[in-house]
Amino acid sequence: MKATVTVMLKNGVLDPQGEAVKSALGALGFAGVDAVRQGKVIELDLAEADATTAEATVTDMCEKLLANTVIESYRVEIG
């Protein structure tokens, strides 16, 4: 079973990299970019076949390692 974890900085946490990308897009002539947020995507291949169990396990992984919940939020997609 595959799982995809998307980790983003929480709303309200300043994202200097997103700001730099936004300004670079502006410099390239792309108008109308109001905001850019940069995060990361982590793909996992799991031996687990049950989606509910897999989601619970990956959520535990996010809490313990994959995300720093002080500043980051995460989303888990199974399958």
Next chain:
Amino acid sequence: MRAAVVTFPGSNCDRDLAVAFEAAGFDVHRVWHKDTALPDNLDVIGLPGGFSFGDYLRCGAIAANAPICREVKAFAERGGHVLGICNGFQVLLETGLLPGALMRNGSLHFVCKPVGLRVESAASPYTAPYGKGAEITIPVAHHDGNFQADADTLSMLDAEGRIAFRYAENPNGSAGDIAGILSENHRVLGMMPHPERAIDEMHGGTDGAALFAGLAEALVSA
């Protein structure tokens, strides 16, 4: 007095930190990240600067889950002294021994230069020798030193005298110009500047030496 310095793959200030502890009179034991036990009768653990595990995932995140860090955490929770510098500070935050997070510098640039610091709290063995309000110069060298925490945490740190150092001129965007913070019992210190790089005239300054000397003095008299 006995100090342990932990080395992770990618640590690069471990030897400098050991030298600084030795100069202050500590008997230093080097510990590897895969070790599962600490030396006996330990007084302080140093978590050094560097790029543990290549800064993969988040700075300090993998190191914080290394086998030795379970022991470091237990040592701190028993009331032991822990000093985390730069990457070591990032590790302390990832273990949850200190609150907050260190993000990419606001400028997005790596900063490497001596910076002015103001001692905000003298109520710790590390900062007592300087005295509250003292101004010292210590080098920084980091890409991810932008300390952030929610407003409640920041005001709690301030109210409890747990802000050890503030930058005179903020080099990285840290909330409240914070350069270093203390645990609730004031025995765990995490800081981005490198006091171990300011203990000899040949370093260009010796303002870091008092931190190690003060710790040694506090441990002897304890």
